[in-house]
Each structure stands twice: as structure tokens, then as C-alpha cells.
Amino acid sequence: MSVLVDGNTRLLVQGLGREGGYHASACRAYGTNMVAGVHPNRPGMKFEDAVPIFETVKDAVAETQANVGLIFVPASGAADAIIEQVNAGLPLVICISEGVPVQDMVKVRAYIEGSGSRLIGPNCPGVITPGTRTKIGIMPGAIHLPGKVGVVSRSGTLTYEAVDQLSTRGIGQSSVVGIGGDPINGTTFVDVLELFAADDETEAVVLLGEIGGTREQEAAEFIADKLNKPVVSTIVGQSAPPGRRMGHAGAIVTGPSALASNKIAALREAGAHIAETPADIGEVMAAVLAG
Amino acid sequence: MSVLVDGNTRLLVQGLGREGGYHASACRAYGTNMVAGVHPNRPGMKFEDAVPIFETVKDAVAETQANVGLIFVPASGAADAIIEQVNAGLPLVICISEGVPVQDMVKVRAYIEGSGSRLIGPNCPGVITPGTRTKIGIMPGAIHLPGKVGVVSRSGTLTYEAVDQLSTRGIGQSSVVGIGGDPINGTTFVDVLELFAADDETEAVVLLGEIGGTREQEAAEFIADKLNKPVVSTIVGQSAPPGRRMGHAGAIVTGPSALASNKIAALREAGAHIAETPADIGEVMAAVLAG
């Protein structure tokens, strides 16, 4: 088992420009079953001489029974692409695009509520399940190892850092989920923790939080009340000054609850094992797993 | 029993201008329990020295536990007033205002879907239950008689005409519901037929349709499939030329299904008793009730 993506994943990639094409290729090379591409000006062509390209998502889904959509379109068109994929009935939509206007996301979130589709992202690295060689995103596949630790994170490269710390210690991952660094996104920590909680293969969880918002506090509540699996967590941005955006649109200290210290306290209180620095994640997880 | 309004109705009236005030007064005189008025510039005052006036619907509902809202505000503010009443939690909202722009109603309909509130109207005469002396609207109360025939109609004065034909023959009404003449409104024929179907006191139904739209055909389907009570119906506008709006925004022949003849055929097929002219409604109902 695993969460969100696995051997049954049939991938549709929308936005096959330079960047999208590069990553679609890497996903396929890792082992992902990409069944369709979408590009309005290239109908009838094939991606890498193998995957049919369609003009519209609707056509692509109808023809290929794709069940996961991956979005690389420019930020200005990302909200529209998300809705196109949701309206085409894709149950899982993963949006990599960075810089989607927040008021677009206000509308997208409200629109997809109750649609039956789940959105991951935007501004995220995607999801990978090493055990089934299923990579839907931009993460470097090679650092991952099949295993039993679920990883969820607001950040891209910090996730790779954590995965690297795990893999170099021989600790494999069930699935690694990047939920993205934007203040409004499709899936929260709690959503992913629910999935990990229900996943038989996941025995422990790494939660990588950062300053800004209160999603880590919500996660802490879930950990305390409903998660019977050990959690290792770190919160980055302890050294960030208040009121300044740290790269991610969501990473900004706007009040006490946005502080790293507040989030760490909540997670510790909830029983999570806190890695004092982001360099200690692997170490702490190793200790936790060793009992 | 009856439908929509009865002795438990606690009426809130929004828009106590000249027209609204006149009708609120008439509703009270008929016997309706009006518990609140809303007028932004008259807080603390009382309507007819008896009913408190509030600045906002929210306050009025909180203070008086009103459960039916009646709207007389000008058409330009009607959509806003409907949403205000729905958001304040009123389970039944009756909007008399005429001339609400159709694109406002597009948004209102979508917004109240699943809100738990029901809207009657706009551009309707309201609802009356003679048996409990509960009149929520602008119909002349005096022509009504308590009884067992439910009446539902798209038109105001035509409803009075039908009620008059019934009452002068001694045939009383359980409830009379005017759903309004606009193309997009809150409650349809089928919605009201469902209520009449479930109402023990209602033994027969008068359905007054007109040209335009296909709501009468939907009603015919419901009558055929789900209504075990006799229905007497007439459709006005047989003499209307195509493409011209007959007063009501919804009364326009835009295609075959909008024709009176098409609707009559559907209703007849469904087993409804057709009054060949609008003057024969009382006669036909009397014959139906006599078996």
C-alpha cells in the first residue's frame, strides 16, 4: 500500500513545454505509467513516440482512462487547468506550477469543494511512491527508497533533504507528499495525515513544517487525537524575521501562531518527536523506529 | 395540515415602505403572526405600535425566532435581501418584488442550493393557508375559504380568479401558493406538488400554468408518476403570439415546448383534468370532487 499514487496510477500531463516535457520524461524514466499528454496545438502527436497527446483534458480522459493529472502550465493558466482537470473527472490533480495568484486559489478551492477531486499543490514537488516506482512530480527519484515512512512537507528541496537523511540510513518511504508552499492549496497536512493513518504500509510519518499559517497546529491536533503512528517533525524558519515573506507565499510570520516556536510547542505537546534542527530528521526517525 | 405556512409561522417583513407596510398590515389583519420588521433606518421603532423593527435580518431573527421572511424591497435590492434572509437562517423566504434581473436570480438560485432555505418567488403573490388564517403575501384574504384543495400558480390575479371560482362554489383551500412569473425562481410546480402530495389535508390540486418554459411538463411527469390526488389544470396564453413576452418575464413562446397546447397535452396525458378555459376551473374541480 501507499497513498495517493501507486501502480494503478495512469498519468496525464498537461503543459508539455520545456519544463513539463523534461519532468514528464523523468517520471516515465522512473517507471510511472504516463498514458496521456494534453497540448492544444499538438493533437494526434505522441510524446516520446509513445504517449498520445490530446487537445483537451476531457478527450484525453475519455480515451485513456487517466486517473491522475499533473499540471505544468504557467501560473496564469494554472487555476483554469485545475478546473479543467476537475471537471473532466480526474480524481487526483497535482499542480506543480508556482506563483498562482492567491485570489485564483480562493476560487479554485471553493469550486472543487465537494467535486470528488483532490488537488495537491500548487507550488509543490508532487507525490512519489518508491515501492511501485510511481513518481508524479519533479523530485529527484534516485534519492528515494521503498519503505514504511510517510513524508509530508510544505517545501520541495527540504523534502529531498529529509528523504536523503532517511535513505542514507536505510529508512525507506511509503509515499512522499509535497503539499506546496502557498497559503491556499488543495491538500493540507491533516488531509495527508489522514491518508497515512489509514495506510497499512506506513508505520511512521515525517512532517516538515515551516513558519506561517496554522496548518501545523491543526496537524498537531490530529496527531494527538487520531494518529496512532509515531511522527517526527521539524519546523523551519526559526531564524526568520517577522512580517517578511521567506520565498514561499505562505511562509511569513504574521502573528504569534505563525511562529516556528508556537508550532513546535503544539507538535511536541501532541506527542510528535521534534528534530531540533532540520539536519536531525533522519537521526530522530532512526531512534524512533529503533524504539 | 397545510403547506409552507400555518399557525406556527412567525413572520418577518423586510422592506416596510409604502407598499410593504400596506401589505404587512393586511397580513396582520388577516391573522398572521408578524413578529419582526426590518428597516435599516428605523431600529427601535415598532410597526403598528406592536411589532419591533430591526436594523438587520440577523438581529431580527436572533431576537424574535422569526421563521418566514417576506420581502418587499425594490427589485434592485431583492437578490441581496434574499441572500441576507437565507444567510440569517430563515427556512422559508417569500419574495414579492417584481422585476428582479434574471442574472441576479441565476446567482441567487445557485447560492441557495443546499442552504436549507426555500425561496418562493420572486414576482409572486405569496402563500396563504386559510385554515389557520395565515396570509404571507399580497393576495386578497377575503376570497379564500378553508378547505382541502391546494392551489399552485405562476400568476397572481389568475390565482385569485381560480380561488374565487372555488370559494363561490363552497370549495375551500388547504394552501394557495404563488410561485411567480419569472423564468428563474426559487420554487417550481414540482416542488409544491411534492408538498401537496405529502399533505394529508390536501385532497385535490389546482395547477395554473402558462406559456413559456417547461415547468408544466415537469409537473405533468410528477403528476403521472408520484401524485395520487386529482389535479385540475389550465394553461393560459393559448392566444399569445410567438416570441412576445406576455407581461411575465417567463411567459414567452420560444419553441414548441413553451406552447400552451404542448403543456395541456402533457398534463392531460398525465391524468390531469383540463379546464378548457380559465373560467371553468371551479366547475371542473366541483365535478372532480363530486367523483
Add this chain to the structure above:
Amino acid sequence: MKLHEYQAREILARFGVPVPNATYAETPEAARAAAESFGGKAVVKAQVHAGGRGLAGGVKLVSSADEAADVAKSLIGTNLVTHQTGPTGAPVNGVLVAELTDIKTELYISILVDAELRTPFIMASQAGGMDIEKVAEETPEKLIRLATDPVHGLWPYQARDIAIALGIPPKSVRSASALIMNLFKLFTETDATLVEINPLVVTGDDQVIALDSKIDIEDDALFRHPDLEKLADPAQDGELERRAKDAGLAYVKLDDGSVGCMVNGAGLAMATMDITLRAGTNPANFLDVGGGAQEDKIAEAFKIIVDDPDVKAVLVNIFGGILRCDIAARGVVQGATESGSLLPIVAVMRGTNAEEGLKILADSNINVTFADNLSGAAPTVARVLAGGN
């Protein structure tokens, strides 16, 4: 409220929809100058609130500025009779002189509010120039239909889907999608009840242009569009319709009728018309005096009815509610007196203050016969028309 093509064209341009170069001309000289600016070749189109202009001789190709002036002269100041206008036609006060377009493909697109689906609805077809009803009937599979989201509206990908389904050349899909988005924006922001582009054309160089257009604005929404309200052209309506609109009355003149109908409430007005027909006579009009009418308005309603030369008798049917019967009665007496009409009147009054109303009519010196109720009204009218009393 209907708009002229030249007005619709300007609104389209304001919303970023490409339209052909064109000039509105109210004189032959202006038409000549306009045609000249296009090198002499142009199309001259009579501006009336009615379809079917082409068949009626209201749209002419010209190949010189002089010819444009001639055509303009022959049209301006006349009434154009099309299958939509009725026998008197609609007055032509100006023409649109438009540059010729190099047409490769003619398409169709329109937006209206679908009452059943309760949301703006887009129809499009590759059969441009044809009536959409005909396409829907004959080749329904060629009809592209899209119900938009009632709250959000049209998403860009949906506009692109339509452009693709219309067979727009790939390199023009983007501009066609933008055109469709802009049409939709126009529809919602102007409270239109209809926006129809027929034909929407793809030109020789793959531009996508709204060649001819029709925009209707919702009367009930004009309160928030004072700029659009100014575009009304009441001269296009018949004289009686214009007076009714001024008085705030819902009035529709019917062909071949002899019984003028004055009723309160649209449903009862239709019922009254139907009854009239059933009794073997023909209703001359639909007229709803509305709920809050005062005596002056009733009087004007009466005068509009009797000023229709086809009317031979008047049926007054009032069910007092918001409108009190005594006020209606006084209005009728006032109207009859002021118009000097001697036409026979049949009156039915029920509801609020009915007795008082009937007494006012009876005590007046107008030519009135009474009926007790709706079923009695029509035969009475028939009898009165036949010369009885």
C-alpha cells in the same frame, strides 16, 4: 431592450471583440464618405430592430461610394418590412456602412440564460448564417452546447473547447478563445438576455471576427446600466407600444383582433385573451395595468387600447388586490371621457372594492355592459360586438 447592429458593434469592440471596420451613417453623404474610406466597396445595412433584413432588401453590397450614397438614400427615412416587423415595418433612421470582409468560414455563437438550467448557456455551430433553431432541428449533432457555471461563469478552457469544436484553425484558437471569453463578459456585465454573433467569421488570414451581431439587454436590469438605457430607440416600436412603455404598461398588440383587453395581472390578462378567443372573437391586445396603477395610468391604458383602430369593443377585467376596483373604474371613466371613445365596454370587477367600482362605472355616462365573472365576460363581448346590448 433591443440594440441596433451599429450599437451592438460598438459594445462588442469595447469588450475587445474584433468587429469589421464600419461607420454608422444617418445621411447619404455620410454613407458616401464611409464607403469612400473603405475604397468604395462596402456593405450598406439598414439599422432596424428586426431580423430578416437581407431578404427584405435592407442589406446591399455596393462597389462605389456613389452607390453607397444611393442605397443609403433609398433606405433612410423609409420603413423596412421584414418577416419580423409586421406589415407597417420599422423606420430606418440610419445605415451601417461596413468594409467587406474576406470570409473563409461562417460560424455561429450565441449566449442566453437558459431558464430550465438556470444559467447562461452558450450555443455554437459551424453552420454560420443559418438560424440556430434550424441547425438544432436538422443537424443537432452539429450543435455545440455549454451550460456555464452559474456563479463562476465561463472558464477559459471551456472557451477553448468551443473554439476547437468550431474547427477554428489551430493558430487562431487562442484569439477565438479570448473572443468567446469577452463575449461572455459582455453578456454578464451588460445584463444581456441575448448575445448572438451570426455569422462569426474566420477571414482569409485566419482572423476571427464578429461580422453581424444582435444584443438584447434586460429591461429589468437597465437601472444599473444608464449608459445602455440611452441607446433605446423607441421609434422602432409601434406608436401604441411606445406609449405603453412610457406609461409603464405591459402591452402587446395582436394581429387581427377586435376586442381590446384591459386586465390587471399577466396571467389573468392571458386568461382574458383566451376566453375572448374561445367565445369566437379575437383579442386585439395583451395589456396588464400592473399592481400599483393609479387612475392616470389606467386612463392611459384605456386610451392606448381604443387608439388601436382594429379595436371594436373593450373588455375590462379587474380582480382587485393591490389595485383597487374603484381606482380602476375611475381610470376607465377618465380614459373614455378624455379619448371621446364611443366603443362599447364590457366590465367584470371582483375583489377589493368591486362594488364601488361597478357603481362608479354604472353611474358614469360611458357605454358599459356588465358581466358577473370570467365565464360570463366573453359571451357578453361577443353579443356587444354583434350589436346587441
Add this chain to the structure above:
Amino acid sequence: MKLHEYQAREILARFGVPVPNATYAETPEAARAAAESFGGKAVVKAQVHAGGRGLAGGVKLVSSADEAADVAKSLIGTNLVTHQTGPTGAPVNGVLVAELTDIKTELYISILVDAELRTPFIMASQAGGMDIEKVAEETPEKLIRLATDPVHGLWPYQARDIAIALGIPPKSVRSASALIMNLFKLFTETDATLVEINPLVVTGDDQVIALDSKIDIEDDALFRHPDLEKLADPAQDGELERRAKDAGLAYVKLDDGSVGCMVNGAGLAMATMDITLRAGTNPANFLDVGGGAQEDKIAEAFKIIVDDPDVKAVLVNIFGGILRCDIAARGVVQGATESGSLLPIVAVMRGTNAEEGLKILADSNINVTFADNLSGAAPTVARVLAGGN
């Protein structure tokens, strides 16, 4: 993107929000003329992208045109230091000369997107002039809070509710409601991240006016607001921040830091800063080179870091993914060479092409020390800073 008060004032006016009469002046003479047009009495306000201007001497009441000119002269061309600017302050390139307003009541209203509720959120309070955070803390019952509908937006009745809750005089509730509706329209149509009116005032004659305002526009949405993008004033940012923005780098200078950080990815950048702090040294900046960076951009990032005079060492931490380590390494070498910087560099590279990147750094003649991983990086920096190697 921050706007100056004078720019925000113009946008407010464009959206129908009443603002005081005022003129933007870039010279003492212009300020004099402006004050003169208001009869001499005016308020002169330094235009900088920072709050706290009043306490910092950037807002002055004047009672004559001469005095206005004097104040303008004393402000224009200087740097204003407020509690929000940092020690070097922000350059004053102009002043807003505003007519005095007869203030009866000072209120507060703001709109922002609430990330937890995922929708635009309105806050208002009767305590105008005060920081809303202070109101929220000290008298939370006085705070008016409204989460708007994410799709539809603000309904007029909600604007009226807010006006009533603000204690607006009954006869001004309608205009205040309209003002709030317009503020909301401005918020959504400009893709603002913050619209704050503080104070919103009721005047002696019960007008409701936006006396002072702050509008921030979302950088990510500027692509659809080219007109607003032109209002950017990069001079208000520090020099290094400006260069970073030009290069498309996310960069934040920190106070009292000595370790320059160059990282790919915001989360890893924060992690790197945190690690630095934990090792007893202070990070000098946040810097995320982003995913698709090329060598020139990396080089410029490096130069921005070392051009900060506080920086004594540079920590390069790259986890190759979209960005390949070899490209990052070449960029660092290019930056070090072009800047002529001799500062010690500590480098960690993992992921895509890490070995190649490390080799490029090792083979260059820059002053670099390597660390194997994140936990090794910070102590190495501390050691390097302490003069070891």
C-alpha cells in the same frame, strides 16, 4: 508590491471611494502650490513604503503655503527612518499635500485573504488610527470580522451590516455601505493582498472618507495588471533587495548576520538559516535561487550575497533537482570571480550532478571548504568564520 499612499489614493478614487483632496508634490514649489490651493492649511506626508511615518517626523501639519514648502524641502531627498524601515530608512522622493479634514470619528477597515478560511476577510473597528493587532489583543469584542463568500464575494447587506456595526450615522449608512462595496471590488479587481483604510473617518458633515490608506498588490498577479506594475518604486527597497528582484531571486536581508546563505528552495533555505543560527553564527540573508536558475542568475545571487558588507562567509547549500549542481557550481565560481570576493565559502551539494558540481568548485581557484551534509555545514561555517579551515 507596495504602493505609495498617493498611488493608493488615486486607485481608491478610481473605484469610487471618497478620499480627501490632495496633490502629490515632488518639489517644495509644487507643495507650496498645493497647500495654497487648500488655503494654506494642509497636511504634508512623506511618501515612503513604510508605516510609522507620523512618529518618525514624516507627517506634518502646516498652516501656510510657505510652511508646506519648507516641510517638503526638509523631507524630499532625505531618507525617512521609521520603525519599519531599518536603520538606513527609505528615500523620500515626494510628499502628499492633503487638505485638512474635519474629523468627527476615526474608524478602521481592512481586507486581506485569510489563509485559514481561504477567502477574503474584512476586519473593521471603531478604534481608528490604532493598529488592528492592538485592538484584536486588547478589545477583541470591538473587532468586526467578516469572512466573505469565496466565489460570490461581498453582498451589499454585509457591507451595510459592517457600516451599522461601525456606528456610522444612519443617514450615512448607505454611502458607507457603497464605500465598503467599492473597497471590496478594488481588493478583488486589483488582486490586492491588503487594502487598509486607517483611519476611515466620518467628517463633521457626516461624509465617510478614506483618510489614509495602504494597498499591497500581489506580485504573482501583476501579469494581469500591467498598469499597476508601473507603479512599482524599486528605490524604496534596499539596493540588494532591488538587484535580487531584478534577477528574479527571493532574497531577504537579515539584521546582524555574518553568514551569507545561497540555497535552492525556500524550505531548505530556511533550514539552512536555522542550522547556521544553531551553530552559533548568524545568517545574513534568506536567498532562494529557485528551480530553473541558470549560471548567470546563480552568479548574480552570489554577488548580491557578498556585496552585503555584513557578510563574512558564504554557505552554499544546493540539493540538485530541477537545478543541477554543476550549473550551480559554475554560477558560484563565476560570481566569485566577477565580484573578486575573497570571502570563505562553505559548500554542500547533493542530488542531481552533485559530484560534478563539487569537482567544479574544487578545481576552481575560489576559497571553498566542503561539508558532506546539512548537519556538517554549520559547524564548518563556524570554524571557517573563526579563522580555521
